[in-house]
Amino acid sequence: MQVEAGAERPFLSVSGLSVAFPTEDGLVRAVDGVSLSIEKGKTLAIVGESGSGKSVTAQAIMGLINRKTAKVSGEIWLDGQELVGLSDSEVQALRGSEIAMIFQDPMSSLHPFYRVGDQIVEAIRAHRQVGAKAAKRETLDMLRRVGIPAVERRIDDYPHQLSGGMRQRVMIAMALINSPALLIADEPTTALDVTVQAQILELITSLQAEFGTTVIMITHDLGIVADVADEVAVMYGGRIVEVAPTGLLYDRPEMPYTLGLLSSIPRMDRELPERLEAIRGNPPSPIRLPAGCVFQPRCNYSDRVTSGACLDVRPELLPTTPEHLVRCHLPTEERQQITQDVFNILAGGS
Amino acid sequence: MTEPNEILRVTDLKTYFPVRSKGLLPRTIAHVKAVDGVSLTLSTGETLGLVGESGSGKTTTARSILMLVRPTAGSIELEGEEISKLSTKQLVPLRRKAQMIFQDPYNALNPRHTVGGIVSAPFKVQGVEPPGGVKATVQELMERVGLNPEHYNRYPNEFSGGQRQRIGIARAIALRPKLIVCDEPVSALDVSIQAQIINLLKDLQKEFGIAYLFVAHDLAVVRQISHRVAVMYLGKIMESAPRKTIYTAPLHPYTHSLLSAVPIPDPKRQSERARIRLVGDLPSPIDPPSGCVFRTRCFQAQDRCATEIPPLVEVAPGHHVACHFPIATPPKAATVPAAI
Numbered sequence: 001m002q003v004e005a006g007a008e009r010p011f012l013s014v015s016g017l018s019v020a021f022p023t024e025d026g027l028v029r030a031v032d033g034v035s036l037s038i039e040k041g042k043t044l045a046i047v048g049e050s051g052s053g054k055s056v057t058a059q060a061i062m063g064l065i066n067r068k069t070a071k072v073s074g075e076i077w078l079d080g081q082e083l084v085g086l087s088d089s090e091v092q093a094l095r096g097s098e099i100a101m102i103f104q105d106p107m108s109s110l111h112p113f114y115r116v117g118d119q120i121v122e123a124i125r126a127h128r129q130v131g132a133k134a135a136k137r138e139t140l141d142m143l144r145r146v147g148i149p150a151v152e153r154r155i156d157d158y159p160h161q162l163s164g165g166m167r168q169r170v171m172i173a174m175a176l177i178n179s180p181a182l183l184i185a186d187e188p189t190t191a192l193d194v195t196v197q198a199q200i201l202e203l204i205t206s207l208q209a210e211f212g213t214t215v216i217m218i219t220h221d222l223g224i225v226a227d228v229a230d231e232v233a234v235m236y237g238g239r240i241v242e243v244a245p246t247g248l249l250y251d252r253p254e255m256p257y258t259l260g261l262l263s264s265i266p267r268m269d270r271e272l273p274e275r276l277e278a279i280r281g282n283p284p285s286p287i288r289l290p291a292g293c294v295f296q297p298r299c300n301y302s303d304r305v306t307s308g309a310c311l312d313v314r315p316e317l318l319p320t321t322p323e324h325l326v327r328c329h330l331p332t333e334e335r336q337q338i339t340q341d342v343f344n345i346l347a348g349g350s
Numbered sequence: 351m352t353e354p355n356e357i358l359r360v361t362d363l364k365t366y367f368p369v370r371s372k373g374l375l376p377r378t379i380a381h382v383k384a385v386d387g388v389s390l391t392l393s394t395g396e397t398l399g400l401v402g403e404s405g406s407g408k409t410t411t412a413r414s415i416l417m418l419v420r421p422t423a424g425s426i427e428l429e430g431e432e433i434s435k436l437s438t439k440q441l442v443p444l445r446r447k448a449q450m451i452f453q454d455p456y457n458a459l460n461p462r463h464t465v466g467g468i469v470s471a472p473f474k475v476q477g478v479e480p481p482g483g484v485k486a487t488v489q490e491l492m493e494r495v496g497l498n499p500e501h502y503n504r505y506p507n508e509f510s511g512g513q514r515q516r517i518g519i520a521r522a523i524a525l526r527p528k529l530i531v532c533d534e535p536v537s538a539l540d541v542s543i544q545a546q547i548i549n550l551l552k553d554l555q556k557e558f559g560i561a562y563l564f565v566a567h568d569l570a571v572v573r574q575i576s577h578r579v580a581v582m583y584l585g586k587i588m589e590s591a592p593r594k595t596i597y598t599a600p601l602h603p604y605t606h607s608l609l610s611a612v613p614i615p616d617p618k619r620q621s622e623r624a625r626i627r628l629v630g631d632l633p634s635p636i637d638p639p640s641g642c643v644f645r646t647r648c649f650q651a652q653d654r655c656a657t658e659i660p661p662l663v664e665v666a667p668g669h670h671v672a673c674h675f676p677i678a679t680p681p682k683a684a685t686v687p688a689a690i
Contacts, residue, residue, distance in 0.1 A: 049540035050511070149630070163631040164404070193403035193567060194611040195628040202627070220541060223613030226620045247617050262615060264545040266570040268597065269614050275552070276574060278545035282510045298542075 011040040017074035028286045030056040032238040043215040045229035053238040063091035097127040100175035104187035106167035110159040117155030142173045165196035186218040237294030244324040254326045254335040257295045305329045357561045358392040363424035365414045384410040386585035397562040399576030405632045407585040412531045412565045449522040453534035455514035459506040466502040472524040491520040512543035531563045584643040591669040601676035603650045650675040
């Protein structure tokens with residue numbers, strides 16, 4: 001995960017990314033020292049609850065953070081190019097061509113007064129020298145590929161004439177029209193019904209395979225992550241608290257927060273437990289983060305660290321194995337034992 | 351045929367919204383049949399889960415049952431008393447028996463009122479003086495739902511989403527209602543908080559014997575709390591059954607499709623599962639398909655489905671299905687009709 005000096009950089013590498021917003025109540029450290037990397041064509045999921053910093057991380061990579069109201073530091077390398085410090089016009093040129101983003105709410109990227117076809121044509125011609133006719137042909141083709149029925153008619157629709165699922169497809173078509181190298185999907189299916197969600201996820205993965213797109217999937221839903229991601233980073237309180245390949249993260253999570261998340265979700269493939277294993281308390285306020293481990297106030301196991309480090313020392317994100325990083329003061333064997341015990345209880349259904 | 355513990359009996363409920371033409375003299379040109387012939391019952395201490403996609407009419411059903419939306423036809427009996435014909439004024443005393451919890455805890459609480467004011471409002475509206483005084487009772491309620499009673503004078507903006515939902519729950523249980531209609535009560539909350547709220551609702555049900563009509567789109571959440579489940583599609587109930595039957599032995603193709611679309615947070619199991627892919631979206635409720643409303647997205651659909659509306663029939667005790675061709679085991683890779 002971490003980039004060594006001199007080693008070849010992965011396709012996308014973020015290191016020491018911090019985003020802080022000064023407010024009247026104090027400095028809000030929305031993202032604090034986030035490092036991650038993705039190989040070309042792979043999918044990284046960033047999972048977290050509201051306020052975990054996952055969306056701000058994505059916005060920082062997209063260059064969407066307003067430098068006048070926020071302090072951004074750290075490095076973001078995309079395909080050999082440093083993104084932090086680029087001028088607005090340089091970022092503008094990258095957005096929509098090299099990097100594209102899709103959002104939870106399609107109306108945030110579709111203009112309500114313009115026909116959807118014209119909006120996609122404009123996206124093409126803003127970045128490439130393409131004639132109007134060719135651009136329209138390309139638009140029709142892409143809309144067909146994302147599964148819009150009767151495209152010749154639909155291309156002249158306004159966004160409000162389409163259903164939620166259709167709008168989401170139009171937004172995906174617009175995001176992918178210039179074959180971006182990196183696609184950031186911020187909660188792309190949260191507003192959709194499960195049946196449509198399944199369609200959209202399948203669409204993203206199949207287009208990704210076709211174009212070789214690298215994807216960052218931002219979500220709170222561990223269920224959809226299992227479907228699409230190669231690797232998962234779990235965020236809490238502005239930090240990454242655990243990173244692992246998807247299978248490993250679900251089979252052997254080590255950070256008590258990840259374990260808590262996985263065990264608090266009601267699961268249809270398991271015996272029905274009488275009660276859900278809830279994580280107690282509430283997420284921390286980003287203005288008044290705990291001095292030690294940010295998860296400590298909600299952690300069931302912090303008293304097992306006899307030194308009391310959880311209360312006043314920020315744990316580092318350290319490797320258990322080279323591909324599995326965990327931010328926790330508990331010794332590795334103890335963490336693994338805890339996970340084993342909790343999973344045994346869950347499997348027993350009581 | 352009223353059962354002894356029956357709290358609610360809804361029969362053939364219809365809620366239509368008129369669609370008016372534009373222009374100087376608007377005429378009603380069509381109706382959105384949001385709820386189209388829904389019947390259900392609910393007993394003391396029981397939870398009925400009402401699931402469906404957006405546009406299925408589940409929320410309108412819930413709101414109609416509490417008369418927040420006036421139903422077009424049908425009957426609603428609350429503890430044997432017909433309420434669907436009552437005026438808004440006549441409904442006030444009935445609000446003591448039936449309450450509601452809303453999806454969005456940010457909009458359901460008045461930001462200018464303190465928690466104490468919000469939770470004590472039901473007593474004021476109903477003119478009830480609880481033994482021990484309003485403040486003590488409200489603080490007891492706050493403690494019961496997991497809030498710090500010392501926060502009596504705080505405002506909603508000082509609380510997180512989960513805590514606000516607890517405030518909404520405290521207000522709903524203040525008058526010890528027999529029935530609480532919960533409209534997507536946890537879908538706006540973070541995963542770790544969802545579990546807390548579901549556990550709280552279950553505890554309160556055990557303690558006070560409240561009946562819940564639990565409206566939600568998340569089938570895994572509904573399974574956790576419901577005793578019986580009804581699946582809605584375009585204003586109609588497609589299938590209803592005891593929880594276990596719905597999740598392990600459903601018969602309606604739509605129930606199969608919904609269940610198979612729910613993601614399971616386990617990469618291995620997820621990749622091994624048989625999945626049914628529904629194409630397209632819900633048809634418009636202004637102009638629903640003829641015959642069975644689900645037929646345009648159904649892998650079982652045949653000619654008969656376009657002409658004949660399938661009635662909701664009881665196939666086993668408590669298990670109702672509205673389908674001409676119910677199926678116990680759907681094909682592994684179900685074929686669905688071409689996109690609409």
